[in-house]
Amino acid sequence: MTRISYCTTMSDQVRDLVTERGNLNVYRALAYAGKPFEGWMIAGRAALTSTAVSARLRELVILRVGHLMRCPYEIVQHIPQAEDHGVGSRQRDALAADGHLTEGGFSALEQSVLEMTTELVTTASLAPGTLERVREGLDDEQLLEVLMIINRWSGLALMINALDVDIDTDARFSMPR
Amino acid sequence: MSRIPLSPAASASPDARDFMRRRGELNVFRLLAGAPKVFDGWSQMVDAQLDSRTFSPRLRELAVLRIAHVQHCAYQIAQHTYVGRRAGISETEIDALSAEGLAPSFTETERTVLAFVDELCTTGTVTEETFEVTRAALDEAELTELLLLVSLYYGLALVLNAVDLDIDHEARLETSQ
Numbered sequence: 001m002t003r004i005s006y007c008t009t010m011s012d013q014v015r016d017l018v019t020e021r022g023n024l025n026v027y028r029a030l031a032y033a034g035k036p037f038e039g040w041m042i043a044g045r046a047a048l049t050s051t052a053v054s055a056r057l058r059e060l061v062i063l064r065v066g067h068l069m070r071c072p073y074e075i076v077q078h079i080p081q082a083e084d085h086g087v088g089s090r091q092r093d094a095l096a097a098d099g100h101l102t103e104g105g106f107s108a109l110e111q112s113v114l115e116m117t118t119e120l121v122t123t124a125s126l127a128p129g130t131l132e133r134v135r136e137g138l139d140d141e142q143l144l145e146v147l148m149i150i151n152r153w154s155g156l157a158l159m160i161n162a163l164d165v166d167i168d169t170d171a172r173f174s175m176p177r
Numbered sequence: 178m179s180r181i182p183l184s185p186a187a188s189a190s191p192d193a194r195d196f197m198r199r200r201g202e203l204n205v206f207r208l209l210a211g212a213p214k215v216f217d218g219w220s221q222m223v224d225a226q227l228d229s230r231t232f233s234p235r236l237r238e239l240a241v242l243r244i245a246h247v248q249h250c251a252y253q254i255a256q257h258t259y260v261g262r263r264a265g266i267s268e269t270e271i272d273a274l275s276a277e278g279l280a281p282s283f284t285e286t287e288r289t290v291l292a293f294v295d296e297l298c299t300t301g302t303v304t305e306e307t308f309e310v311t312r313a314a315l316d317e318a319e320l321t322e323l324l325l326l327v328s329l330y331y332g333l334a335l336v337l338n339a340v341d342l343d344i345d346h347e348a349r350l351e352t353s354q
Binding site: 044046151 | 182208211213218219221223231248249250293298301303305322326327328329331333335336338339
């Protein structure tokens with residue numbers, strides 16, 4: 001059960017952002033924060049609409065982060081996006097915290113990015129070689145964006161876990177424009 | 178030595194240049210400006226948090242320094258030791274934060290916030306008991322803003338550690354406008 005009641009009093013700007021993104025429980029719980037929440041939603045729109053990294057790679061990273069951070073809410077909300085980009089059940093299973101990434105049939109780039117994600121989220125650091133392997137397939141801008149995806153969704157997992165946000169019964173995430 | 182090259186501030190977008198003019202030409206901003214599709218959204222979020230008056234600068238910086246230590250982020254520690262001193266955090270208190278201990282001078286609210294931050298960042302969640310104690314000290318707006326603060330610095334520490342970003346020689350974060 002979500003540990004705080006949902007926010008019902010929002011500025012017009014915040015309400016528009018929450019509505020646009022699907023009125024999810026997580027947004028309704030965090031909306032009390034006003035301007036900082038609005039800024040967080042604006043940063044999220046940029047992360048979700050950027051074309052620097054493919055949507056498929058973004059969703060793979062988010063699902064892996066969700067599993068490593070023990071955040072079922074993130075996983076449930078992002079499985080539909082991942083499926084839209086061709087992630088099947090075998091790959092979904094491989095992304096689980098106790099799954100085996102090598103059994104997912106990922107491309108070499110996806111595999112190296114997911115290994116980097118795992119190392120960074122579990123140790124808060126990276127061996128130099130890990131980053132170098134990812135750079136064989138990504139330029140600097142893309143690498144930075146992947147790191148920013150790990151940043152955002154690991155931080156979001158902490159917020160969701162701290163508030164123990166209930167998984168939405170009907171509401172589904174909708175992509176910002 | 179930073180594992181991803183930094184762009185000169187002068188080559189960033191006009192909005193990014195404006196942000197750096199106001200907040201400082203820090204290596205972290207020059208690094209992230211290399212991902213222009215997400216930088217402006219991210220920097221708006223940073224502005225919203227730094228401009229917020231929900232917390233005193235002292236309480237905010239106590240939390241940030243603790244996160245930086247838990248995440249072993251030398252870059253954040255260096256920048257926020259400076260900001261923390263300006264916000265009235267004493268050398269004894271800075272030492273206590275680095276040892277993940279408590280200084281006698283911390284108030285009840287500060288202790289509650291630090292315990293919440295510690296538990297959330299080290300275990301990925303907080304117990305019902307920790308949540309209730311924190312909820313008794315903070316209202317919904319404060320609690321959700323604290324979560325956004327943790328989310329920002331916890332996630333950013335991962336990026337900084339991954340890149341092994343060089344600590345700034347002279348540039349300092351400007352937190353007041």
